[in-house]
Amino acid sequence: MPETSELSAAAGHRFDTVLIANRGEIAVRIQRACRELGLKTVAICSEADREAPYGSTADSLLCIGPSSAAKSYLNQDAILLAASLAGAGAIHPGYGFLSENAAFASAAEKAGLVFIGPTASSIAIMGDKISAKRAMMAAGVPCVPGPDTALPDDPATIERIALEIGYPVIIKAAGGGGGRGMRVVPKADVLHEAIALTREEARKAFGSPSLYMEKFLEHPRHIEIQVICDDHGNAVWLGHRDCSMQRRHQKVVEEAPAAGIVPDIIQPVGMACVQACLQIGYRGVGTFEFLYEDGAFYFIEMNTRLQVEHPVTEMTSGVDIVQAQIRAAQGHVLDLAQGDVTCDGHSFECRINAEDPETFLPSAGVVTHLALPTGRGIRVDTHIHAGYKVSPYYDSLIAKLIVHAPTRAEAMARMREALAGTEVEGISTNIPFLRALFEDGAFAQGETDIHYLEQWLKLRRAA
């Protein structure tokens, strides 16, 4: 028997049972990918999710704790114990919860389980937004102007850095991300105050006072690039998405490809992302987040998990991203070269949330009636059914409506049709608001920025 390092590495990756450390629609989505790959699934649930259908469609189900996420879906020891009891060889973390927790990825590997995701070290590098930026600059990924080092303590040096960048600047916590721990500084007279406030928040929220400074971009779009990598030095990018339709850092509508971004301008950015993946030895799926303003891309963060909005890229690329992610974790060679990657048509995703249409507060309760749209180019990813009890303990996402059509305009029309065919009764949802948004003229034109949705909501409330 040849004992090459590659063979033994592949053997170490072998598994036939996956514990899915998540709930809701993504647990359903991951189960589907596992079954299609011939893998057995282990579901875990909290007491609130005991009756959830995703538990009965798995090969086994273990209740791991009380309703509060901290005591169940975030309880690392309980999840590792469940994996051991159920004979799982791998853990898929989904998104949220423990998906970007380097300590959990490391603990899983120490327990002899494959963590379906990048290495703990990749997660840690990207978790620290300063080391992430440094890695990107080293790989030639375009970044927002500003140092790839932590801000020093000396006030004069800080002032000099801000002047060099040019006001307005933004102060961000190294341990933050996703909109947490940041503060815009319009001009010099409030610089030190902003730093002091952000530093205290960072110390409390992330356990680290480390901060960095960037040029503040005033009207960017949020464009992201999806990558998939194997353990053998292969990486490809699967195209781009626009996730600018957000409210308070919660994405509401995503689309692929981003409107009006021509291949010529994004091609070198995609290749730089691939180069960064190869340079850091990235494995599995990942997303590079960029701000896009006045024709230029600026890296802000990398997400080291499967994302909520992965379906729009699946629709346009034809790649099953969850299957590809699992196969990469099994040690398979990526069966896709960059030249094979295509972008066919246009896709939109609407996040259907159980929330009050005015206050946006989560709306819990029983779904008394449910109708879901069907038809060509329509996909619904959900875990709910008529009679389902939406729990107040977790994220309010109850379904994702995904459409695909040859052009952006046709995809918008298809989404209007899909939204018209969606009925959820018994709880409040954001469906009326999504229907109105898909009638909006500026959105139909495309290229609306990250502030558009909040401005649109403000105008709508005033009317």
Ligand code: MV4
């Ligand atoms: C920025 C920015 C402007 N300039 N960085 C918010 C989420 C986090 N990922 C980074 N964020 C931003 N960083 C610079 N240098 C504006 C935002 C931002 C934002 C970014 C993407 C999507 C929506 C947003 C809403 C407000 C602010």
